[in-house]
Structures are given as structure tokens and as C-alpha cells.
Amino acid sequence: MALHAPPKLERYADIPYEEKERLFQEVKADPRFPDYLYGCYECGICVAACPSARFYDFSPRKIAQTLAREDVELFFYQLNEDVWNCSQCFSCNRCPRGNSPGGLITIMREVAVRNGLRSAKEALEGYSRVIYKIMATGTQVSPDMIQADAFPDWGPVAKETADNLELWRKALPPETMHTTSTAWEVSEQTLTELYLIWHMTGVMDMIKEVDEGLHMILLDVMEELLEERGYALAE
Amino acid sequence: MSIHAKQAEGPLGKERVFKRDPDLPLSEDIRDLVFELEAEGEWIVQRVPEPYVEVPRKDGRAKKVPLQHTWHHKSCGQCGHIPGYSTAIFWLHRKLGLEYDDPKDQTSCTGWNYYASATSNAAAQAAVAVRNFAAAYVTGFFPLIHCGTSYGHYKEVREELVKHPELRAQVREIMAKLGKPLVMPEEIVHYSEWVYAVRHEIAARKVYDCREIVVTVHPACHYYKLVQGDAIYDPDIYGGQRTAVVTAVAKALGAQVKDYSTWFDCCGFGFRHILVQRDFTRSFAVNRKIETMLEEAKPDVVLTHDTGCVTTLDKSQFAAQVHNKKVGVPVMSEAQFAALAMGAHPYRVCQLHWHAADYRPLLEKMGIDWKEKWQEFEEDLERIRRGEKDYLTWEDVDAEIPARHFLQVS
Ligand code: SF4
Numbered sequence: 001m002a003l004h005a006p007p008k009l010e011r012y013a014d015i016p017y018e019e020k021e022r023l024f025q026e027v028k029a030d031p032r033f034p035d036y037l038y039g040c041y042e043c044g045i046c047v048a049a050c051p052s053a054r055f056y057d058f059s060p061r062k063i064a065q066t067l068a069r070e071d072v073e074l075f076f077y078q079l080n081e082d083v084w085n086c087s088q089c090f091s092c093n094r095c096p097r098g099n100s101p102g103g104l105i106t107i108m109r110e111v112a113v114r115n116g117l118r119s120a121k122e123a124l125e126g127y128s129r130v131i132y133k134i135m136a137t138g139t140q141v142s143p144d145m146i147q148a149d150a151f152p153d154w155g156p157v158a159k160e161t162a163d164n165l166e167l168w169r170k171a172l173p174p175e176t177m178h179t180t181s182t183a184w185e186v187s188e189q190t191l192t193e194l195y196l197i198w199h200m201t202g203v204m205d206m207i208k209e210v211d212e213g214l215h216m217i218l219l220d221v222m223e224e225l226l227e228e229r230g231y232a233l234a235e
Numbered sequence: 236m237s238i239h240a241k242q243a244e245g246p247l248g249k250e251r252v253f254k255r256d257p258d259l260p261l262s263e264d265i266r267d268l269v270f271e272l273e274a275e276g277e278w279i280v281q282r283v284p285e286p287y288v289e290v291p292r293k294d295g296r297a298k299k300v301p302l303q304h305t306w307h308h309k310s311c312g313q314c315g316h317i318p319g320y321s322t323a324i325f326w327l328h329r330k331l332g333l334e335y336d337d338p339k340d341q342t343s344c345t346g347w348n349y350y351a352s353a354t355s356n357a358a359a360q361a362a363v364a365v366r367n368f369a370a371a372y373v374t375g376f377f378p379l380i381h382c383g384t385s386y387g388h389y390k391e392v393r394e395e396l397v398k399h400p401e402l403r404a405q406v407r408e409i410m411a412k413l414g415k416p417l418v419m420p421e422e423i424v425h426y427s428e429w430v431y432a433v434r435h436e437i438a439a440r441k442v443y444d445c446r447e448i449v450v451t452v453h454p455a456c457h458y459y460k461l462v463q464g465d466a467i468y469d470p471d472i473y474g475g476q477r478t479a480v481v482t483a484v485a486k487a488l489g490a491q492v493k494d495y496s497t498w499f500d501c502c503g504f505g506f507r508h509i510l511v512q513r514d515f516t517r518s519f520a521v522n523r524k525i526e527t528m529l530e531e532a533k534p535d536v537v538l539t540h541d542t543g544c545v546t547t548l549d550k551s552q553f554a555a556q557v558h559n560k561k562v563g564v565p566v567m568s569e570a571q572f573a574a575l576a577m578g579a580h581p582y583r584v585c586q587l588h589w590h591a592a593d594y595r596p597l598l599e600k601m602g603i604d605w606k607e608k609w610q611e612f613e614e615d616l617e618r619i620r621r622g623e624k625d626y627l628t629w630e631d632v633d634a635e636i637p638a639r640h641f642l643q644v645s
């Protein structure tokens with residue numbers, strides 16, 4: 001029995017049940033799934049601890065319950081409508097049952113990305129440059145991301161930092177931190193090894209599912225360094 | 236909303252100390268399993284180098300924290316956006332005369348992106364972790380992890396690798412292709428555990444009086460919630476009911492740590508939210524943390540021990556002013572605060588000009604002449620601008636206060 005009134009679920013009525021079931025089974029097949037779900041008391045402790053539950057119509061309890069009850073329809077709804085609201089803070093790990101609703105959400109998100117769901121693409125819109133940064137340079141945020149127009153809500157410090165960036169970076173005593181386009185200096189060999197990891201673990205395929213343009217740019221950048229260092233990619 | 240003044244003075248009164256039942260069996264110690272796997276030839280365990288300090292964990296066991304010969308696993312958000320955070324950690328090592336390595340053969344843990352976008356998977360995340368561990372291992376220096384998320388994520392990875400032989404096999408194969416051994420450190424150690432371990436040495440070298448400084452502490456979610464058993468809990472701090480890191484350091488420095496009712500709440504960082512959904516981050520940071528702290532404890536400074544928390548709590552305050560929210564308190568890491576108390580330069584070392592909330596009233600209250608210090612820093616910048624210097628160096632900074640040798644190792 002669905003936990004919610006049908007109108008919410010009707011949004012996805014045209015998706016075949018088998019497809020929803022397939023995605024559910026993919027979540028359940030993740031080796032971490034049994035470590036993250038032991039059933040649910042429905043006590044709501046996770047909700048009380050959850051920052052996203054205070055801001056959105058969102059509940060880690062419902063995620064745990066839905067998965068425990070194997071409610072495939074509601075699962076599919078949550079996979080599209082709920083999982084991207086989670087802050088991944090893991091406050092919900094205080095669950096007395098030993099569940100990790102946040103961990104379950106990590107798995108659900110991975111499945112959403114791997115299957116190129118439209119909702120995942122939408123959630124990651126505007127985020128591609130960050131994925132590019134981490135995958136291509138080995139550090140996630142860089143000093144040159146601080147721009148007045150990107151962070152107007154940070155106040156005058158964003159503009160001041162951007163205006164003085166090169167100089168301020170030179171005025172840092174650790175010699176690894178004189179960089180502006182990466183957080184610190186990452187050696188080329190290190191970066192080569194990181195690229196090989198992305199290729200060997202199927203991450204490049206995941207990127208292709210959610211953002212083809214980004215996938216192409218990343219391939220170009222990676223191929224150049226890998227070839228330079230004697231690795232040929234079997235793509 | 237406010238809490239009773241007495242409660243705000245000292246978190247959890249003495250009468251509320253709960254003691255672990257000595258007959259209660261301890262939960263499984265993952266370190267035993269890590270060593271078992273080594274005995275079976277599955278991987279190499281990198282030992283914590285001596286000398287180390289043993290500190291108390293939440294689960295009642297002791298954790299070894301290395302004092303020196305540490306390999307600094309830097310944090311993207313710290314180095315990129317709050318560079319005084321990392322610089323202060325290094326500076327503390329230098330002033331205590333402790334050797335460290337600041338490597339270039341290090342990538343981010345990539346956990347921020349993983350928790351934000353899920354554009355990765357368990358095998359990739361584990362491979363990134365053990366690649367960094369192998370890089371540390373070959374130097375002979377032991378990983379000291381600057382970021383709370385890296386620390387929490389690496390502990391997750393450790394559990395996954397221990398529990399799932401097929402994941403271990405996959406990652407071992409990847410490492411073999413990279414020509415590296417599969418290495419697991421004996422302990423996963425966060426820098427704030429190191430600061431906790433050396434807090435009395437820091438306090439002994441303090442040059443500014445902190446007794447009038449009111450501090451509120453935000454404990455970082457990924458430090459003590461993600462994988463819980465081996466976070467530091469000390470019976471002398473909050474009766475052992477909350478993590479002791481940060482608070483123990485502020486107390487050792489003589490500052491007044493005050494409590495507030497939403498201490499358990501997350502800062503609102505959200506990984507994806509801080510970058511592309513900042514309305515959530517700002518609301519949560521201001522409504523549930525900063526405003527509550529100011530109403531209940533009136534802090535001079537908010538101290539925390541993670542990248543995302545400093546960024547969120549500091550940078551979310553500016554826009555909230557237009558909504559007449561109660562904001563306006565500086566936010567920094569306990570490493571920066573400890574360095575300031577030891578006489579570190581607020582700009583050359585702590586790099587406070589990268590912070591958004593006004594930190595000057597705090598410096599004034601500590602007795603630090605920020606105008607004079609800014610003038611000195613401006614002169615440094617001018618020398619670089621004129622090409623007389625390429626960079627500000629450790630030599631420039633070290634020359635200010637002579638390093639004293641670390642005298643006592645227990
Ligand atoms: S991890 Fe997600 S579900 Fe869990 S408490 Fe944090 S925001 Fe809520």
C-alpha cells in the first residue's frame with residue numbers, strides 16, 4: 001500500500017512499473033544497502049535531527065520506511081523528488097535501529113545518475129563546473145571560483161578576494177598553495193593516476209549519462225595528459 | 236528562544252555525567268579487523284609513528300594520535316577559500332618544532348563532490364582514498380587529515396573495504412595497475428585530534444589572554460556523526476557526552492566556552508546546496524546556528540573544525556543583514572584561534588582577510604593590534620607587487636617568533 005495519497009505518485013504514472021522495479025532492485029543490490037537498512041521503528045528521530053526536513057517537504061524516515069516496505073511506486077517518486085534535498089550531513093545516523101537514511105540516499109542518487117534520470121540532470125544543472133574541477137584537477141574548489149557575481153551574498157569579501165587573487169595567493173607561506181586554479185599544486189603524476197581511477201571504476205560512464213558535453217570535455221583533457229604520459233585509452 | 240543562564244555558562248553540569256557500564260561489551264574494533272587483514276596478506280597497515288599520544292574515543296577505547304612525521308592531507312575548501320586554516324595548522328607544527336610533510340602527491344578525497352552530486356561510486360571513492368594512503372606510505376610520514384569530510388569519508392571507505400572482499404579485490408587490482416601497494420593506516424586521524432592532543436603545549440606558549448573571550452563551538456557533522464565510534468570524547472569535557480575536540484582546546488587556552496541549544500544541528504553546508512542552492516544553506520546557518528548562538532551565548536567568536544562549517548557559518552551572515560537577522564560574529568577554526576593566541580600574525584598566518592564576518596573586534600579584545608598587523612601585511616604585498624619578493628615564505632613568518640622545541644612527550 002502506498003504511504004501517500006495517489007495524486008503525488010500520478011506524476012510518474014506513465015513510467016512502467018517494471019522500470020521502477022528495476023531501479024529499486026539496483027539500489028537494493030548495492031553491497032552497502034544491508035549495512036544501511038535494518039528496518040525502521042518509525043520513531044522519527046532521524047527527522048528531528050535532519051536539517052533538510054526543516055526546510056523542505058522531506059523526511060529521512062519516509063526514505064527508510066519506503067525502502068524497508070519495498071514500496072516501489074513511492075521509491076520512484078522519492079528517487080526523483082526527494083533525494084536531492086538531502087544535505088548528506090548524516091545527522092540521521094543517530095537512528096536507534098542503526099540505519100543510515102543519508103547513506104541510503106547516497107546509493108539512490110548514484111543509481112539516479114548512473115541511469116541518467118532527468119531529475120538527476122536537473123539537480124546537477126549549474127553544478128557541472130564543479131564536477132569538471134574535481135575530476136580534471138584533483139581539487140574540488142579553487143581560489144578563482146570566488147567571483148563577486150558568483151557569490152554576491154558573501155558580501156564585499158568576494159570582490160576583494162577576486163580583485164587581489166594572484167597577489168594574495170603569493171602571500172601564503174605554504175609553497176603548495178600559490179595556485180589560483182587549484183586549491184593546491186597537484187603533481188602531474190598524481191593527476192594521471194586520478195584520471196586512470198576515473199576510467200577504471202566506471203565514473204566516466206556515469207558522467208556520460210548525466211552530462212554528455214562535460215563527458216567530452218573531460219575526455220579531451222584527460223586523454224592529453226594520459227597520452228603524454230604513455231597511457232592509451234581503450235574508449 | 237533562550238536557555239537558562241547557568242546552562243549557557245557550563246554545558247552539562249557535573250551531576251549529569253553518565254558513565255559507560257563496564258560490563259557492557261564494546262562494539263567491534265575495526266582496527267582489529269584491519270590488522271587481521273594485514274596478517275592474511277591483504278594489505279599493508281601503516282603504523283602510527285612514535286611518539287604518539289593516546290586519546291579517549293567515544294567507544295571507550297584509546298586512539299593513537301601521532302605528534303609528528305605527519306603527511307598533511309590538505310582540504311580543497313580550506314586551501315582554496317580559507318587558506319589561513321591550513322596555514323595555521325602548519326604554523327602550529329612549526330612552532331612546536333614538529334616535522335611534517337606538505338605533499339603535492341595528494342588529491343582531494345573527492346568526498347565533497349560525491350556527497351553533492353553522486354557522480355562517483357564506492358570503488359572510485361575507495362581507490363582515491365588508498366591512492367592517497369599509498370602516497371603517504373612511501374614518504375614514511377603518517378596521514379593527518381585536514382578536512383572533516385575527508386576524515387569521515389575515509390572512515391566510511393575503511394569500513395567498506397574491511398566488510399566487502401570484492402571491493403577490496405577491485406581496489407587492489409586498480410592499485411596494482413598504478414604500481415602501488417594497498418595500504419591502510421592504523422588510525423584515521425583528523426587534524427583537530429592532533430590539536431586536542433597538543434592543546435596543553437599550545438596553551439603553554441600562549442601570548443594573549445583569552446579569559447574574556449566567549450566562544451561557541453560548532454562540532455562538525457562529518458567528524459562525529461558519519462562514523463561515530465572513534466571520535467574523541469573526553470570525560471572532562473561535557474562529561475564525555477559530546478565530542479571534546481575544539482572545546483578542549485578553547486578551554487585549555489582559558490577562553491569561556493558557552494553552550495547553545497542547537498549545538499547538534501548541522502551548519503547547513505549541504506555539499507551541493509552551498510554551491511547551487513544557497514538559500515537553504517543561508518537560512519539554516521543563520522536561523523539555526525548563528526542567531527541562536529548570539530541570542531543564547533553572545534559569543535565573540537565561533538570555533539569549528541571543518542572546512543564546510545567555517546565557510547557556511549562565516550559566509551552566510553552577510554546577506555542575512557538585509558532581513559534584520561542577528562548576525563555579525565567571526566568564524567574560524569580552532570587552529571587559527573590557537574595560532575592567534577600563540578602570537579601568529581592574523582594576516583600572514585591566519586589570513587583573516589579571506590573571512591567575511593568582521594573579526595576585528597575579536598582581535599581587539601584579545602589585545603592584537605590589527606591595524607599595525609594589516610600595515611605589515613600590506614608592506615609584504617607591496618614588496619611582492621614591486622617584484623622584490625616572489626612570495627611570502629615560511630622563513631619570513633618563522634622569523635617573527637622563534638620556534639621552541641616540543642619539550643615533553645608523554
Ligand atoms: S543526511 Fe540527509 S536525511 Fe540524513 S539528516 Fe542529513 S539531510 Fe537529513
Ligand code: SF4
Pocket residue numbers: 039040041042043044045046047060061064094095096097098099101
Ligand atoms: S531514526 Fe531510524 S528507526 Fe527511527 S524513523 Fe528514522 S530510520 Fe526509522
